[in-house]
Amino acid sequence: MEKIFLVLATRNRGKTAEIRKFLKDFPVEIKNLDDFGPIPEIEEDGKTFDDNAYKKASFAARILGIPALADDSGLVVEALGGAPGVYSARYAGESATDEENTAKLLKEMEGKENRAAAFECVISIAVPTGPALTYEARCEGEITTAPRGKNGFGYDPVFYYPPLKKTFAELSLEEKISVSHRGKAMAEVRNEFDKVIIWIKQRLAEAKPPKPEHSQSHG
Ligand code: ITT
Secondary structure, X not given: OOOEEEEEOOOOHHHHHHHHHHHOOOXXXXXXXXXXXXXOOOXXXXXXXXXXXXHHHHHHHHHHOOOEEEEEEEEEEHHHOOOXXXXXXXXXXXXXXXXXXXXXXXXXXXXXXXXXXXXXXXXXXXXXXXXXXXXXXXXXXXEOOOOOOOOOOOOHHHEEEHHHOEEHHHOOHHHHHHHOHHHHHHHHHHXXXXXXXXXXXXXXXXXXXXXXXXXXOOO
């Protein structure tokens, strides 16, 4: 089968590594934003994960001219009224590090009895002309009182997953993606990916200008 190109519209290395694992057996050549040199920043000002995932995927597909896959995700904490939610990446400030975001979360959670939280993930796959497919999933857990574990990224060290009795940062990459929000959403993408490839090829073919019936030669 002829390969298609797909750009992962993310600068997050943790996400990139997890997403790549799911698509490794398909006839698709995966690019990332760094393969294209500097491009304008995508503004993530949507009110939902869904809005932002679509914004990132459609923006990247449009300006790069190839299909794009974006992930918008975050941590939703019950005792904090759903915060940090869509602000998860910049909870402690615009260019906050994972450690700063995690420290702020633990501070906000000090003394709180209800530790229930969920990671949510929306994956959007868009073509340059605009149409997009959406997949979403969530994973329930609890916020710890101190970080534990060295793997993963973001809030993984403070997200305890009761069925495995470990934080996400204490799991291997394979273990994490077998139960996580992104893992579940990407498993749906993988299950349908043969159809997604056909869908992408059809959208790309529609967008091509029709070939002239006769070519005229001069001279
Ligand atoms: P891109 O927009 O470039 O994809 P980002 O890190 O800014 O990267 P988001 O806007 O989707 O991504 O923010 C997601 C944040 O939520 C991320 O930075 C983490 O802090 C957190 N997060 C999402 N998935 C996570 C996971 O699997 N483990 C730990 N933290 C996660």
